[in-house]
Amino acid sequence: MDGRDLVRSMRVIGSGRAARGVRAAWRRRRIDAAGLPRRGVERARVPGQVECAEPGPGGGVIRFGRSELRVMVAANGAVFWGWDGAAPQPSYALAGSGPEPDPRAVLEPDKDGGWRVVAERVTVVVSRRGVVEVCTPGGVVLRRELPPRWWEPAGGGGARWMLRSEVAADARFFGLGGRASGPRLRDGSYRLWNTDPGGSFEPGDDPLYLTMPVQLVVADAGTHLMFYDTTWDGTVVLREGEEGAGSGHDRAGRCELRMDGGPLRCWVMVGPPARVLLTWASLTGAPALPPAWALGHQHAGRGFGGEQEVRRTVAGYQERGLPLDAVHLDVDHHDGHRVFTVDRERFPKLPVLAEELRRDGIRLVSVVDPAVRAAPGDAVYDGGTAVDAFVRDASGRPVRGVGRAGESVYPDFTRPRVRQWWGGLYEERLEQGFAGFWHDMNEPVSFHAFGEPTLPRSARHALEGRGGDHREAHNVYGLCMARAGYEGLRELAPQERPFLFSRSGWAGMQRYGGTWSGEVATGWPGLRASLSLVLGLGLCGVPYSGPDAGGFDGSPSAELYLRWLQLGAYLPLFRTRASPRAGRREPWEFGAEVLEHARAALLERRRLLPYFVTLSQLARRTGAPYVRPVWWSAPEDRELRDCEDTFLLGDGLLVAPVLDPGADRRVVRLPRGRWYDTTTERAYEGPGQVLVDAPLSRIPVFARAGAVLPVRGDDGLELETWAPGPGRTGGGLVIRDAGDGWEIPEIERYAARHLGGKVIVTREGETGASEPAWPVRVRGLG
Numbered sequence: 001m002d003g004r005d006l007v008r009s010m011r012v013i014g015s016g017r018a019a020r021g022v023r024a025a026w027r028r029r030r031i032d033a034a035g036l037p038r039r040g041v042e043r044a045r046v047p048g049q050v051e052c053a054e055p056g057p058g059g060g061v062i063r064f065g066r067s068e069l070r071v072m073v074a075a076n077g078a079v080f081w082g083w084d085g086a087a088p089q090p091s092y093a094l095a096g097s098g099p100e101p102d103p104r105a106v107l108e109p110d111k112d113g114g115w116r117v118v119a120e121r122v123t124v125v126v127s128r129r130g131v132v133e134v135c136t137p138g139g140v141v142l143r144r145e146l147p148p149r150w151w152e153p154a155g156g157g158g159a160r161w162m163l164r165s166e167v168a169a170d171a172r173f174f175g176l177g178g179r180a181s182g183p184r185l186r187d188g189s190y191r192l193w194n195t196d197p198g199g200s201f202e203p204g205d206d207p208l209y210l211t212m213p214v215q216l217v218v219a220d221a222g223t224h225l226m227f228y229d230t231t232w233d234g235t236v237v238l239r240e241g242e243e244g245a246g247s248g249h250d251r252a253g254r255c256e257l258r259m260d261g262g263p264l265r266c267w268v269m270v271g272p273p274a275r276v277l278l279t280w281a282s283l284t285g286a287p288a289l290p291p292a293w294a295l296g297h298q299h300a301g302r303g304f305g306g307e308q309e310v311r312r313t314v315a316g317y318q319e320r321g322l323p324l325d326a327v328h329l330d331v332d333h334h335d336g337h338r339v340f341t342v343d344r345e346r347f348p349k350l351p352v353l354a355e356e357l358r359r360d361g362i363r364l365v366s367v368v369d370p371a372v373r374a375a376p377g378d379a380v381y382d383g384g385t386a387v388d389a390f391v392r393d394a395s396g397r398p399v400r401g402v403g404r405a406g407e408s409v410y411p412d413f414t415r416p417r418v419r420q421w422w423g424g425l426y427e428e429r430l431e432q433g434f435a436g437f438w439h440d441m442n443e444p445v446s447f448h449a450f451g452e453p454t455l456p457r458s459a460r461h462a463l464e465g466r467g468g469d470h471r472e473a474h475n476v477y478g479l480c481m482a483r484a485g486y487e488g489l490r491e492l493a494p495q496e497r498p499f500l501f502s503r504s505g506w507a508g509m510q511r512y513g514g515t516w517s518g519e520v521a522t523g524w525p526g527l528r529a530s531l532s533l534v535l536g537l538g539l540c541g542v543p544y545s546g547p548d549a550g551g552f553d554g555s556p557s558a559e560l561y562l563r564w565l566q567l568g569a570y571l572p573l574f575r576t577r578a579s580p581r582a583g584r585r586e587p588w589e590f591g592a593e594v595l596e597h598a599r600a601a602l603l604e605r606r607r608l609l610p611y612f613v614t615l616s617q618l619a620r621r622t623g624a625p626y627v628r629p630v631w632w633s634a635p636e637d638r639e640l641r642d643c644e645d646t647f648l649l650g651d652g653l654l655v656a657p658v659l660d661p662g663a664d665r666r667v668v669r670l671p672r673g674r675w676y677d678t679t680t681e682r683a684y685e686g687p688g689q690v691l692v693d694a695p696l697s698r699i700p701v702f703a704r705a706g707a708v709l710p711v712r713g714d715d716g717l718e719l720e721t722w723a724p725g726p727g728r729t730g731g732g733l734v735i736r737d738a739g740d741g742w743e744i745p746e747i748e749r750y751a752a753r754h755l756g757g758k759v760i761v762t763r764e765g766e767t768g769a770s771e772p773a774w775p776v777r778v779r780g781l782g
Helices: 003-009 017-035 273-284 307-319 350-359 380-386 416-424 424-429 470-492 524-539 557-568 593-605 609-622
Strands: 042-045 050-056 059-064 068-073 081-082 108-109 115-118 124-125 134-135 141-145 149-153 160-167 171-177 188-192 209-219 222-228 234-239 252-259 264-269 297-301 326-331 363-368 399-405 408-410 434-439 499-503 515-517 574-578 625-627 647-649 652-654 665-677 683-693 702-703 706-714 718-722 730-735 748-756 756-763 768-770 777-780
Touching: 050 222, 059 108, 059 115, 068 124, 141 209, 141 222, 171 718, 209 234, 209 434, 222 273, 264 273, 273 470, 273 609, 297 593, 297 748, 307 326, 307 350, 307 706, 326 416, 326 730, 350 363, 350 434, 380 524, 416 424, 416 470, 416 756, 424 434, 434 470, 470 499, 524 557, 524 625, 557 574, 557 593, 593 609, 593 706, 609 706, 652 665, 702 718, 706 730, 706 748, 718 730, 718 756
Parallel strands: 297 326, 297 574, 326 363, 363 434, 434 499, 499 515, 718 777
Antiparallel strands: 042 149, 050 059, 059 068, 068 081, 081 264, 108 115, 115 124, 124 134, 134 141, 141 160, 149 160, 160 252, 171 209, 188 234, 209 222, 222 264, 234 252, 399 408, 625 647, 647 652, 652 702, 665 683, 665 702, 706 718, 730 748, 748 756, 756 768
């Protein structure tokens, strides 16, 4: 425990929980004092001067007086470098064994005794003192990494290190995982330690549940993604640059990264945003493809009294003509809050309920926590004990914390056989009729004092056989739990795509599913924070995410609830949530006017489902997020880089949510091109700002001229085509999905042309153009 953990433990006050939290924090401190090595006297080190270099595949090794640097350009265009012998593997972020080296990239001498590696998309220049510059093929410096510094215990052991970087004066920072104060990251300090914030959070709270050492930096000269592949606790301090107003005296943007340990290694990808995310996905794995039903409206309930209340809630949606695709059951459907159990009194025939709902097109989703009640006779505890599944302290005793079910132990998901055992437990969930899974409390966190870590830093982990402690395993605990669940479901139900989303995770999380915003505060700042999280996570390679509409706690006003619902209808994970603390959150609880407007938002989401299916397939193939910042296709536009209250949904739609109370109009910044208001069909020309109506009944949504969007019509799929300008063209893609399974669907490409006052839509194929396979509805000609 450090000072930050102790302060966090004091945030929860009243009813004795604060006292229990402080006692637990001091207990962990005692365990760590006995289990962690003392650092004692440290010695500082820098690389020194270059001595020689040895070419190798895709680059080579450059030797300095007190360190060495390995540089390698991968076949996918990503560049790796690692100090002190650090290699790309082992890594929790990389998919498989990682990419092969690019045989065309070679290490060659540079001026002043330095070296460089020249590749197709990037040049890496290493000075004789260890400065590393990332340059465009034209020689423009995108990032300058100063020589690193290490602090090593004099008696031996792992080093902590610091790395300082410089970027262009006009550069803007994005990423670092799920951050509420984004998506653009302004000057400040950002911690890399997955954390329950101790209750609901707002934009100023940091860190949150899913942090990543991933930066996306956008500047006039180009875009690059920098990933520091170490899972240890650390801090990133960012300072945006300042231009000298033509004087030439610019102040560069700066980044300082301090890590408590782990290898000093990183990957960098350069190019337009779409290419950067494609390279990132090829490096860390393609995003998991959710089943089609998981792209619809989902409702979570805490405090469902039992099966009959679930049926009443579902009937309320059906009677009012409100679409519903999934119902999520929280921990109170468990027997005594014990994982992989069912309360037989309140849910005596859960499989029958699940089958009834499935016949109506509604799936059941179950929450799963990592805490296992430490009680002999509990089936999960006994099974885990038999395979030595639980995390132990430095003296070999199982570490115990407090979970929802009481005193608990925690599986070591960094051990392959434990993941296999845990994945097999989902068979019980499948037999109960559940179709999806929601991982919660998996930072992991203590239940008696939210915000407190439950495992001491000295707790021992397998780390795939390498061995180590919780300082290294903490940030990947949720990632490895997600892997266990995903791989188990693949084996148990191989014909179905697993649906899984997790509160915590790390780089590569997209391989196993998505995430949600966690306990975002109910209020207008929380609404704004939830959009920031989705945008930021998408730029870190996690395209499927979303908030709980209305926030986590408290009772939102009718206006706030409706605006949150309207935003959620355009986000990948669209979930509403009710609980005893939050109150009822069904649309009819807020009055007739809100119900009518909520119905319009829910029906619009249902109408756009074919478009969301296409976006999910594209994310799987390209890594491109569904929800994109407005600068996605024009990162050189500085005005767009500073726009945080508007987003693109794919290439075809621009969504401008209402994020302030009482607003019935709002200013919208449009990228270059013609954009149509989808309600009035009025055309606007970008780039620039427009003032549009935003009545309570809707939020402004614009369609790009020429866009061909697959939507649900009265008789099935149809192509909604927004007229290109006279003499201009447009187009779009349709990727149909059977809804589940692993068959790779065909990509249908459509082109739209505005000729002679008419808009003509054709399907483009290898043999030429043909008639569309679906009805076409042209909009924007009025």
